[in-house]
Structures are given as structure tokens and as C-alpha cells.
Amino acid sequence: MAIGVQITFDARDPARLAEFWALALGYVVQPPPPGFDDWPSFLVTIGIPEEQHDRASALVDPDGAGPRLFFQKVPEDKTAKNRVHLDVNVGAGAEDRKAAAAAHRATLERAGATFLREVDEPAGWCLVMRDPEGNEFCLQ
Numbered sequence: 001m002a003i004g005v006q007i008t009f010d011a012r013d014p015a016r017l018a019e020f021w022a023l024a025l026g027y028v029v030q031p032p033p034p035g036f037d038d039w040p041s042f043l044v045t046i047g048i049p050e051e052q053h054d055r056a057s058a059l060v061d062p063d064g065a066g067p068r069l070f071f072q073k074v075p076e077d078k079t080a081k082n083r084v085h086l087d088v089n090v091g092a093g094a095e096d097r098k099a100a101a102a103a104h105r106a107t108l109e110r111a112g113a114t115f116l117r118e119v120d121e122p123a124g125w126c127l128v129m130r131d132p133e134g135n136e137f138c139l140q
Contacts, residue, residue, distance in 0.1 A: 006068045014071035018057035027059040078134040086137045101139040
């Protein structure tokens with residue numbers, strides 16, 4: 001039996017957070033179903049009122065290898081430390097993985113991320129970051 005996985009984020013602004021994570025991971029916003037040019041056209045067809053079109057957004061790996069990311073609108077802000085976080089491995093295969101991570105850090109900071117700290121321990125190295133809504137993640 002094949003089991004798929006989707007990672008779901010609560011968000012104040014699902015579209016903005018999806019755009020950030022698309023940049024962070026090299027993902028793309030999930031295209032609308034066949035026969036529709038855009039999501040609003042599809043949502044109207046299935047009876048979702050226009051004022052609710054901002055309730056969700058989703059990303060997919062263009063190579064089809066990684067999990068789908070789903071962003072759902074919630075009214076409250078993030079209030080506690082994540083119990084689960086993503087490790088974004090941008091340095092894999094790079095000649096200088098720390099330089100690759102530093103370059104991606106700069107890109108993500110321009111998109112609204114915040115750098116928290118560098119971790120350099122015998123168990124591993126990473127840059128600890130927060131996305132625009134405060135969710136922690138690591139760049140390696």
C-alpha cells in the first residue's frame with residue numbers, strides 16, 4: 001500500500017506563505033484542475049464565494065518527488081515554538097555547503113524570513129530561521 005504525505009501549515013495569509021515556501025523549496029503553486037485557467041474560475045464553479053477564495057493555497061514539487069504543502073487560513077497568530085520543522089538542504093552536493101546556505105539565507109531574508117542563529121555541533125551544522133509567519137526551519 002502506498003502512503004502519501006502532505007505537510008499542512010496554519011497561516012494568516014496562505015497565498016503569501018505559499019509564495020515564500022515555493023521560493024525556499026523550489027516548489028510551484030499547485031495549478032488549477034484541467035479545464036480551468038486559474039483557481040478563482042474553479043472555485044466559483046464549485047460554489048465557493050469570492051470572499052473565501054483566500055482560505056487556502058498549495059504547493060507541489062515540480063519534479064513530483066517531494067510532498068505537497070498545504071496552507072490553510074486561521075484567525076490566530078503562531079504563539080509557540082514548532083514541535084515539527086522543515087530542514088531545507090540547499091547545500092547538498094555543493095562544493096561549499098555553508099556558502100550555498102548563506103546565499104539562500106539572503107534570498108529568504110529578502111522574502112521575509114528572519115535569521116535566528118547558527119548551530120555548529122558535532123551532530124551537524126545549520127542556520128535556524130523563521131518564515132514570514134514565525135515558523136522555524138533550518139537551512140543546511
